[in-house]
Amino acid sequence: MENKLPTITEIARRLNISASTVSRALHNHSSIGLRTKMRVQELAKELNYEPNQTAIFFQQRKTFTIGVVLPELSEAFFSAAISGIEDCAYKNKYTVLMGQSHDSEEKEKQIIETMKSHRVDGLLVSIANKTNNYDHFESLKRYNIPVVFFDRIPDMPDIHYVACNLISGTIQAINFLIKKGHRIIGMLNGPEKLAASKEREEGYIQAMKKNRLKFDPTLVVNCDLSTDKVYAATEHLLKLKRKPTAIVVFNDYVALDAVQYARRQKLRINKDICFVSYANLPISHYTAFPPMASVEQFPYLQGQKATETLLELLSNKDSGQEGTNTYYKIILESQLVIKENNIADQVL
Amino acid sequence: MENKLPTITEIARRLNISASTVSRALHNHSSIGLRTKMRVQELAKELNYEPNQTAIFFQQRKTFTIGVVLPELSEAFFSAAISGIEDCAYKNKYTVLMGQSHDSEEKEKQIIETMKSHRVDGLLVSIANKTNNYDHFESLKRYNIPVVFFDRIPDMPDIHYVACNLISGTIQAINFLIKKGHRIIGMLNGPEKLAASKEREEGYIQAMKKNRLKFDPTLVVNCDLSTDKVYAATEHLLKLKRKPTAIVVFNDYVALDAVQYARRQKLRINKDICFVSYANLPISHYTAFPPMASVEQFPYLQGQKATETLLELLSNKDSGQEGTNTYYKIILESQLVIKENNIADQVL
DNA sequence: CAAACCGGCGCAATCGTTTGCACATCGCTA
DNA sequence: TAGCGATGTGCAAACGATTGCGCCGGTTTG
Incomplete structure (x- = not known):
């Protein structure tokens, strides 16, 4: 019953071709013949093939995941914000990893560690009330993991943020x-x-x-x-x-x-x-x-804007042009x- | 400036030992000499080494991630529930991937797909109001991804759930x-x-x-x-x-x-x-x-219980004994x- | 007729970690 | 002195997908 998930290699084996050909066929690569493409895509559909994202994440050093760290999920402001974040992330094929600091600096640090080791592509953070020390954010910078703060902004130079x-x-x-x-x-x-x-x-x-x-x-x-x-x-x-x-x-x-x-x-x-x-x-x-x-x-909007900003940072990063020392400081007007x-x- | 994250191989190279030794040293494996262990752990700390989870996930076919699918994050009931889920998951070193269906069956399906391809270890689901068809859950069963439903339970046989x-x-x-x-x-x-x-x-x-x-x-x-x-x-x-x-x-x-x-x-x-x-x-x-x-x-409690149940299912799965056809049906008394x-x- | 070209495909490396197995060195015993 | 069990370490495969490069055969070109 243990229905093994089909892999690209399995498809290759069945069709007597190489895994690389299968990969390219599935990506509609131009150098693959039409016949082969068809055969591959057909079998892939039949086997219900789905790429193993963990393999891809590993290989591409990119997880299409953004981490969200905020004080308290059950507070209306933050639950609206995360709703905006999730909606926006979802539209852009990103998923959201979550952690709540419960306003503790220690827990905030640990969550950031976890997220770092999960290799999130970037982070959205609303800092804990009691956070005084910002080293954990500095370290993210060193590792080139972009962070966009929202609503609760730390008093640091050179950061991106969205606030009201x-x-x-x-x-x-x-x-x-x-x-x-x-x-x-x-x-x-x-x-x-x-x-x-x-x-x-x-x-x-x-x-x-x-x-x-x-x-x-x-x-x-x-x-x-x-x-x-x-x-x-x-x-x-x-x-x-x-x-x-x-x-x-x-x-x-x-x-x-x-x-x-x-x-x-x-x-x-x-x-x-x-x-x-x-x-x-x-x-x-x-x-x-x-x-x-x-x-x-406008918490929902703040969440949305912060996510958009982060995604933009990520796409700049992907396209190589990182050094730009400009920082997004997005201010929404309150009302x-x-x-x-x-x-x-x-x-x- | 591009501060590369240190790897196990890098540590091995510097110490002129093999990667496997480093790996075992870091895990305190009994077959590694004390001297070597010390040297490795020292250097690891110095370099701020952190294991690359994406590599581990890939290798172990386990992500220590649970997916949560629910209708609306900003509803008080669900934000309390997710708060309970996140707290419980965090305590057990799991992280939480999130998606909101906005009560649409279509979106629910897509989220489940995304989560499947992210290789979540298991899922917690509160189904969308408008969901009539449960095929997407059946497919999870085939792939042996455990699901625990909470609060909004579909009318299906043989499922795990927590409800009030x-x-x-x-x-x-x-x-x-x-x-x-x-x-x-x-x-x-x-x-x-x-x-x-x-x-x-x-x-x-x-x-x-x-x-x-x-x-x-x-x-x-x-x-x-x-x-x-x-x-x-x-x-x-x-x-x-x-x-x-x-x-x-x-x-x-x-x-x-x-x-x-x-x-x-x-x-x-x-x-x-x-x-x-x-x-x-x-x-x-x-x-x-x-x-x-x-x-x-008791939404927070429901979230917590559902998470505990899922984690138990996961640990049973890890220890091989899966076939047990018992289904958790946890009922909290309302008050x-x-x-x-x-x-x-x-x-x- | 040879050279250049190209479509179509495979080879092999790569990503970082884990783990079964083999191997080497040592001291100890029979 | 051969044999043995610890002890400590390395080798290499495996996980699944991507991708640069090279090969093969056929067609076009000079």
């Missing part, structure tokens, strides 16, 4: 709040060293300046994104003497927790306190107190989405 | 509703041919019987899960002469839409009409009108989770 410009989105968000009459606006930001956090703060500062409002650093708090810390950070903001009437929150999940906290304090959402956040997750449609607006970061039909505004 | 027993969960759900005083209970079910739909209906029927209530088939409607169809199905149920006071809905997402529809009809949720659903998604905590209860299906702290019950 959060500055513009943040400015839009602040402008929106100011137009609504808010003057004291807090920011519940993520971990300080994330570029994403820095951009949010940068946007915040710029927007305040443009609106001729004073930038008050005490209104910006950083925290990691665990529920406890979010509660604490929200508490901190709400207990300030200059108490904000609106808070811009790191993302929709965090906003849910912040809202939760505020409600426990008997604050009326959208009256006593307003929230604006990032991500624009579809679930917000259904939540009791969605943020008034959310900055869309503030204002929520209509806020359920909380409706009658129960 | 929804009957018990459904019975719990109905019992819960009956205890709350409901007598006319509707069911908004998924596509008829899904085993998951059948189980829900089966549970519904059993629960009604046990409670000595008449089973009224008109109270059960099937629909695909698009928003439009859900609206239509909800409308249908709510316009019945024997109008239900509670509805058991296919999953939390669908429940959100059903709730949406009911509210547009000015129905008061949890008063005029109650909902119970499946999945127990964390977002339900934050939604305005979460179902009163939800049947947890009704009753939502406390229903936001809708609270004061705005």
Whole structure:
């Protein structure tokens, strides 16, 4: 029953020709006679021949596989991103090898090792929260394995990346709040060293300046994104003497927790306190107190663009012209989405 | 700059010994002298040697890769499942190749082909909604590539699978509703041919019987899960002469839409009409009108169990004893989770 | 008529690793 | 001194596909 997969040699044996002829026949090589081609292709189909990719990978030093390393598959942002990655890779006949770092630097390193030994052609990486040391990426460079970072970008020179410009989105968000009459606006930001956090703060500062409002650093708090810390950070903001009437929150999940906290304090959402956040997750449609607006970061698109970029790097590499020291830095503009039909505004 | 990856042959050349000795030294083979071992391992470390997996895969006819095929990566259920799969695979030194069918049979077939040619050691599959024909799975069997299905199980004999027993969960759900005083209970079910739909209906029927209530088939409607169809199905149920006071809905997402529809009809949720659903998604905590209860299906655990099962099949295969015609049919019990702290019950 | 050419095909090397087997060297025993 | 078992190492085949090169026979060309 052990149905051996047919090989090119087997076909050659049956037809009394050489393996090289079979190979060329299957590739429609011009130097093979029509009769032979036909015979080969017929038998190949009959035997259900399929080339052994592992042999080809080995021989060609190319696996048509890209590795994806990201913190958490079950987070909506990343699952949308990987969906975009997989779709794009699939269209280009690449497959996707996956690993999640769970935000641990150690695991990230190990995954990169595994992927390297699997000889992925290239990597897409969204780095772990806790990663401080970037040696493992440097080593990839030495071995000429291209990497495109997306969303969570390390602070390294000479890298390719795709990211969303959060500055513009943040400015839009602040402008929106100011137009609504808010003057004291807090920011519940993520971990300080994330570029994403820095951009949010940068946007915040710029927007305040443009609106001729004073930038008050005490209104910006950083925290990691665990529920406890979010509660604490929200508490901190709400207990300030200059108490904000609106808070811009790191993302929709965090906003849910912040809202939760505020409600426990008997604050009326959208009256006593307003929230604006990032991500624009579809679930917000259904939540009791969605943020008034959310900055869309287009994860699917980011995944897609990152994949396209990587594939381009790979094709340049194949065609020999590698030395080009240009680095792709692709910035998507974020986009503030204002929520209509806020359920909380409706009658129960 | 083109830093060639070091090979076993390179190490052998430098040390003036043979490649086979190097190979054995690196594997700590007992027949290699201590001195030689040391020298080899030292140089290997110095050169940062890493075995070329593609060569090993090729040689050993084993890739330490499992393929995962599922409908939609960005759905919470599947992203949790794949998270479990990846974690479990990683622990056992396997990597995960991914493909999403987007519920298309055609794409599912193509992905299976790709994975076959990538020589994955085995597959984990949750089948596409629209898959009717199972030939592509039969062919895997012929080639002795083990498959473990999870969650969405095809109606085939002699397969391995991991699934959640929804009957018990459904019975719990109905019992819960009956205890709350409901007598006319509707069911908004998924596509008829899904085993998951059948189980829900089966549970519904059993629960009604046990409670000595008449089973009224008109109270059960099937629909695909698009928003439009859900609206239509909800409308249908709510316009019945024997109008239900509670509805058991296919999953939390669908429940959100059903709730949406009911509210547009000015129905008061949890008063005029109650909902119970499946999945127990964390977002339900934050939604305005979460179902009163939800049947947890443990996606992460399912992924994990499915992976463990597959790995066991693989290790049996390696140790030669394949013929065993036993099929793993692993059933997890689902679990009704009753939502406390229903936001809708609270004061705005 | 010889030379050049070309279509059609096979030979053999290559990729990096593993592994069965043979071989050499050693000390030890009978 | 022959024989033996360890011990340590190398040889070579194998995995399946690709590809540069060369060979053979036939046709065209000068």
